[in-house]
Amino acid sequence: xxxxxxxxxxxLLAATLSGQAQAQFELGLRGNVLLxxxxxxxxxxxAGLIGKYYLSDGWFVAATLDIYDxxxxxxxRTVGLTQxxxxxxxxxxxxxxxxxxxxxxxxxxxxxxxxxxxxxxxVGLPKTANISGPTDxxxxxxxxxxxxTEIQIMGTLGTTYYLSDRWSLTAAARAEHxxxxxxxxxxxxxxxxxxxxxxxxxxxxxxNVAF
Numbered sequence: 001x002x003x004x005x006x007x008x009x010x011x012l013l014a015a016t017l018s019g020q021a022q023a024q025f026e027l028g029l030r031g032n033v034l035l036x037x038x039x040x041x042x043x044x045x046x047a048g049l050i051g052k053y054y055l056s057d058g059w060f061v062a063a064t065l066d067i068y069d070x071x072x073x074x075x076x077r078t079v080g081l082t083q084x085x086x087x088x089x090x091x092x093x094x095x096x097x098x099x100x101x102x103x104x105x106x107x108x109x110x111x112x113x114x115x116x117x118x119x120x121x122x123v124g125l126p127k128t129a130n131i132s133g134p135t136d137x138x139x140x141x142x143x144x145x146x147x148x149t150e151i152q153i154m155g156t157l158g159t160t161y162y163l164s165d166r167w168s169l170t171a172a173a174r175a176e177h178x179x180x181x182x183x184x185x186x187x188x189x190x191x192x193x194x195x196x197x198x199x200x201x202x203x204x205x206x207x208n209v210a211f
Contacts (some may be wrong), residue, residue, distance in 0.1 A: 009032070028208035029208075030047065032046050036198050038073045042071070044202070046067055046098075050064045057105075062103070064100040067098075068094075078184040079193040086123060094126050113162075116153075121153055123149060124146075124152055124178065127147075143185065154174065172203060174203055182195040
């Protein structure tokens, strides 16, 4: 919540700056939805900021800062264990701060709709939570979960609708591949496992201001 308030404040501050005849900077507040295959996540939700600096002929460079909060689905499966089916599913939680950079190009004259693409790389800084619970064999698991820094490759294809010469709305589809290193250790049995990658697909929506 604190991060979202700070992002909204930054957007409002940008809107108060005096613009040039041809705006070169753009700042957007966005919401993100990414969908995975369950290893480690099914759905990854987040919010953050996206900034663009426009070059010439529609080209731009972009920087992003996003905060994600999602479940590591059934992490005991990673070490070959099964939870007691009579107990509500126990997932772990992952919170990730992601920083990214990209290059892309807009096609249009910033009147009404245009479309754009971008490609970039990013770094994810995850924080994990340990879990414990009963197994289907009558024992218990006690999992230590550790996630190291992620490298992310990202591509987007989207459209922007210009409400005015300053304000716009953007909707974009996203395809990503994350090189991750999440290790799971069961302190009771000594079993270990890890997850090395995920390739989520999704979208983002943003409200933007140029200055």
